[in-house]
Amino acid sequence: MTEQAKSAVPVVVQKYGGTSVGTAERILAIADRIERNLPETPRLVVVLSAMGRTTDELVSLAHQVSERPAGREMDLLLSTGEQITVSLLGLALQDRGLAAVSLTALQCGIRTDGVFNVARIRSIDTERIRAELDAGRVVIVTGFQGINDSNDVTTLGRGGSDITGAALASALGAEACEICTDVDGVFSADPSRVPGARLWGEISYEEAIEMASSGAKVLHPRAAEICMEYDVPIHVRSSFHLREGTWIRGGGQMMERAEVVSVTSDSKIAKITLLDVPDEPGMAARVFEDLAKAGVNIRLIIQSASSERQGRITFILDLEFLDDARKLVQRWETEGVTSSGVVESDVAKISIVGSRLASSPGLAARMFAALGRAGINIDCISSSEMKVACVISADRLDEATRAVHQEFFPENETATASA
């Protein structure tokens, strides 16, 4: 093949997550998979996460030497995780006689805005990657990380390898960004909770973003945003076999859309209600500024207009930030922001996602009715254009998920279908 013909072959980006590279055996399995599929993907860029165990060990070490490890040195420490997996996959491919090269974020020019621990990718200089692909090598890239203008490592935050994959696929004009994972694709509900969950053949970027944001472990919502912006199709599929999974792409390509694509459940949340918040301007702003400063991720803010609830602020946060939030609640109580903050950690959230929800109010009503028939009390409701979320008691979550799923996906349908 001529140089020109070679570079006309489209690039494919494949991202493998932490469980897919969790052990030496899994890395060997990935090497097998790549070798088997290489004739079909001769220009291949592989993005890897760290082995799950490695990250935990590094975080534990950091806590042994520092009260609150963070910032520049924490990013340098955590970035070794992906450096280890890319080296190992490189060695495994080379051991099979395949040409492969493992690159760090610096070596493939992934530049970020420079914010340690939660950086955003600003640009990618693809020169080195293109040269390695032209030389016939499989290019293996560390996910989750970029560099700032001083060549310091800056990590992208949890799930950051998805973002690396999407950004590389976009910068390289890839044919597809494959998210290879431990499930077969995107389902209408978590298959471990709902055995009859449907595997989608295709969903839209918007649906994927809403699903990811409401707790489904599909992919990082920012990854879907990037691919939507650059019009790169995403293929969520299994890392265990080569069967097709779920394509995520522009909705215009689909003749007919499903009303609801996902019933998403999330038990790792907590709810805080601040009572008797003084009716002064700026009070709500202060509460959420304090939360942002403490790095607490807020999932939902629920304001009720009813008069008896006046002076209340309710919000839903990720369970992992509960300790930080509790400290703030104590401070607010002392400083007169609230008479009392009620913390509930025995709550869960169930959501339905679909691009036609805003134009079909009947869908939300069907969800509430399904929960009502199952005798499940709805604590509060939040809805957006493409999503309706209900907070319920945590111990009813599985039951609720199955009831709502049954409403929208009666179990007599085929298990696998296209949206």
Added chain:
Amino acid sequence: MTEQAKSAVPVVVQKYGGTSVGTAERILAIADRIERNLPETPRLVVVLSAMGRTTDELVSLAHQVSERPAGREMDLLLSTGEQITVSLLGLALQDRGLAAVSLTALQCGIRTDGVFNVARIRSIDTERIRAELDAGRVVIVTGFQGINDSNDVTTLGRGGSDITGAALASALGAEACEICTDVDGVFSADPSRVPGARLWGEISYEEAIEMASSGAKVLHPRAAEICMEYDVPIHVRSSFHLREGTWIRGGGQMMERAEVVSVTSDSKIAKITLLDVPDEPGMAARVFEDLAKAGVNIRLIIQSASSERQGRITFILDLEFLDDARKLVQRWETEGVTSSGVVESDVAKISIVGSRLASSPGLAARMFAALGRAGINIDCISSSEMKVACVISADRLDEATRAVHQEFFPENETATASA
């Protein structure tokens, strides 16, 4: 202090080895030591090895995915070890409120000749380090690694962190290169074998190089060579306390030199004797070329001129290369290079090192006599300008070491003295 005055304060480079940073507790202890001594070393560059355990784990992982892991990807993999320790020490110092920054080889511009696994440092661009020192930060640098012209990591081979320390001290014109280790300094023999071993206050570069090359775990001989070239004093000292250890510097500063500075023992060797090697030109060259190609490190080559031994080639190698050498011996037997190769792994080497050995042949005689009085048979002898080495039976090594040490350092002398 003015900028000029600050940069006039001399730099000190401190290198800590694998056992000194082996656990989170040890890293905290190093942080304590640095904090305590910082008023005396305000411009401090710290070079770290990997935690011993980490390197073993990485090597084991590599062997799980590859038959013979080596080259570029192996270096990228191993380099994570030092990246972890420098990050952790950075976090530990920052946790104490001290300004510190952890730099990789790339970030502090350590350029090598580009040979993977056994690279040599070619140059260091000290700009970033000087800027960080000027900003009042403790600079922590990954030992053992550099980068080639493509920004790929290239490691320096075993003991490479010593070389990094020496090269940085030389490039920065440091006041001293401190090698902080788990012993108190350089002894006249391994204190664990010879309880009465003497701690030297000072030895010469040449003596240190010979000692290191003959198996004493003082420091990497290339580190001593670099410091000798750039006239930077080395201070080998304990990482557990702040007492003085052994200075290694130019011999001209010492009025009187010790005749013998070290009795060095090395049990991790093997001996191979090739019998009936045909008397053809190029035979010896072929043997040692084959060994070099297989990466087998040869310690000594012993040729005997006596007629009954004609056609014999004897050499001493590091025990770890024995398996590789055995394979070569089998090939040589098949290919007529030798009628038979005799492999002995129950041998050991004892050496005396001193800068006056060449001009005092009586010293070698005293060594042989001491071994003879102890009833220890000398298998073969090799000598150079500053060293006499004898191969003996491995099970007599401790006894031999004590007997020879007693000859040159009668135990009624004080335990600590200056050379």
